[in-house]
Amino acid sequence: MESSAVKQLLSIIEQQLDWGESSRWQGKDFELLNQLILDKTKVSLSASTLRRLWGRVEYNHLPSSTTLDTLAKFAGFDNWRAFARKASPTRETTSAPAARTGKYRKTWRSAALLIIAVAMISLVAMYVRKPGPIVKGVFSFSSRPVTRSIPNSVIFDYDARVNPSDSVFIQQSWDPTTRSVVDKARHTFTSVYYRPGFYHAKLLVNNKIVKEHTLMIPTDGWLALIANQPIPVYLDTKEFIGDGVMNVTPATITKKNIPLGPQPPVTELYNVGNFAPVPLKNFSFSVQIKNDFHDGAAACEFINIMLFTDNSPVIIPLSAKGCISNLALLNGRYFESGKDHDLSGFGSDLSQWVKVDCRSAKDKIQYYVNNKLVYQSQLPPYDENIVGMGYTFQGTGSVKNITLKQGDKLIFQAY
Known part of the structure; x- marks a missing residue:
C-alpha cells in the first residue's frame, strides 16, 4: 500500500503545481520545487531527492519518514500518517464478533468517505487541467486587507460570471498550493495571510490567469514569529526587542512549549510597508546578524x-561553511542554487556577528560578507522597489545595525 500511496501523493502534488507532465520536467523545475517545499515546510528536500521520487533516477527504496512527512505537509496534509489514512481504508474484519460489527462498519464508512473525498479532489484537479473555452468578456478582481496586523484577512472581490464552466479559482500568491476554488455565481472570497510580504494574487478561469494584481500584507512595525503549522506562534514585542538588538532566544521558544530538538524550529523577523519604497537599481543595504542556536540538527546554522x-524578493542565504551546497540565492528574478553555483562566500562562522552588505552596481547586485565581495548577480531587467525586509533562522538568531539607503539618502535604520 505504501508505494501506491506515495504515487498518489506525488500525483496530487503534480496537480497542485500544474506544471504539465512530470516526465517533461527539467532540472530547474526540481530546483524550484525544492525551494517551494522549503518555503512552505521549512524542510529542504534536495533536487536529487525529488528527481529520485519522480523516477528520473533509478532508486528502489521507499522514501524516509521525514521525506514523506514533508511531501504530505507540502500537499496540504498534517503529516504522512494523516495522508495515508485518507489514501487507504481500514479493512473490515469479517470474523469480528457481532457486537462490534456496527463499530467496524462505521469505521469502514468513514474511511470510504475519506477515499471518495481524495478521489474527488484528484478528479477535479484533472478536470481543471483540461482548459475549456473562456468566453471573452469582462472579469474583475480586486482585494482589500482588513488590518495592518498579522494575521490579516483579505477580502477578494471578483466577477467571473461570463465563464461557461464552474472552474474558477483564486490563488493567494505565486505558490500554486494556495489556490482555492470559488463559486462563479458569487463575488466575495476571503482568505487569511499568516505572514507579511508582497504577493501576486490571481483569478484563474479554466486554469488560465484572467486577472492578477499585487497585494501588500504589511506589518505594524516589527513582527516576530516561530514557524508552526497550521498557524505560526507570534511573539510580543518585549519578547524579541532588547537594548540595541532584536533576537529570539531559546528560552523564549521553550516557554511557548515548542521543542528545540531534534529538528529545531524556524524563527522569523519581519518589517514590511513601513518605509518609502527604494528602487532596486539604486540601493544599498547593511545588517549585522548571527545564529544563536547550534545544537543537534541546527549545525548548519541556516x-x-x-x-x-x-515583484520577486532578493534572498541572501547564509550557513556554516560546510553547508553551502544547500544554499539558494534569489536575485529578484532567478534562483541560483549552491548545487551549481559557487555560493561558498556565504559560508561563515555564524556563532559570531557577521556583517552582510548588498548593493546595486550598474547592472549587478553585489553581495558582501564581512566587507568582502563574495558574489554578484544580474539585476532584474525591470523596475522593482524594496518595500520590506525579513530574517529567518534555523533555531534562533540576532539582528542589529540595519540600514537601507537610496543612493546616499538614508531611508530606514533600526537598532
Whole structure:
C-alpha cells in the first residue's frame, strides 16, 4: 500500500503545481520545487531527492519518514500518517464478533468517505487541467486587507460570471498550493495571510490567469514569529526587542512549549510597508546578524535575509561553511542554487556577528560578507522597489545595525 500511496501523493502534488507532465520536467523545475517545499515546510528536500521520487533516477527504496512527512505537509496534509489514512481504508474484519460489527462498519464508512473525498479532489484537479473555452468578456478582481496586523484577512472581490464552466479559482500568491476554488455565481472570497510580504494574487478561469494584481500584507512595525503549522506562534514585542538588538532566544521558544530538538524550529523577523519604497537599481543595504542556536540538527546554522520588493524578493542565504551546497540565492528574478553555483562566500562562522552588505552596481547586485565581495548577480531587467525586509533562522538568531539607503539618502535604520 505504501508505494501506491506515495504515487498518489506525488500525483496530487503534480496537480497542485500544474506544471504539465512530470516526465517533461527539467532540472530547474526540481530546483524550484525544492525551494517551494522549503518555503512552505521549512524542510529542504534536495533536487536529487525529488528527481529520485519522480523516477528520473533509478532508486528502489521507499522514501524516509521525514521525506514523506514533508511531501504530505507540502500537499496540504498534517503529516504522512494523516495522508495515508485518507489514501487507504481500514479493512473490515469479517470474523469480528457481532457486537462490534456496527463499530467496524462505521469505521469502514468513514474511511470510504475519506477515499471518495481524495478521489474527488484528484478528479477535479484533472478536470481543471483540461482548459475549456473562456468566453471573452469582462472579469474583475480586486482585494482589500482588513488590518495592518498579522494575521490579516483579505477580502477578494471578483466577477467571473461570463465563464461557461464552474472552474474558477483564486490563488493567494505565486505558490500554486494556495489556490482555492470559488463559486462563479458569487463575488466575495476571503482568505487569511499568516505572514507579511508582497504577493501576486490571481483569478484563474479554466486554469488560465484572467486577472492578477499585487497585494501588500504589511506589518505594524516589527513582527516576530516561530514557524508552526497550521498557524505560526507570534511573539510580543518585549519578547524579541532588547537594548540595541532584536533576537529570539531559546528560552523564549521553550516557554511557548515548542521543542528545540531534534529538528529545531524556524524563527522569523519581519518589517514590511513601513518605509518609502527604494528602487532596486539604486540601493544599498547593511545588517549585522548571527545564529544563536547550534545544537543537534541546527549545525548548519541556516539564515535567510530577505528584501521584499513589489515583484520577486532578493534572498541572501547564509550557513556554516560546510553547508553551502544547500544554499539558494534569489536575485529578484532567478534562483541560483549552491548545487551549481559557487555560493561558498556565504559560508561563515555564524556563532559570531557577521556583517552582510548588498548593493546595486550598474547592472549587478553585489553581495558582501564581512566587507568582502563574495558574489554578484544580474539585476532584474525591470523596475522593482524594496518595500520590506525579513530574517529567518534555523533555531534562533540576532539582528542589529540595519540600514537601507537610496543612493546616499538614508531611508530606514533600526537598532
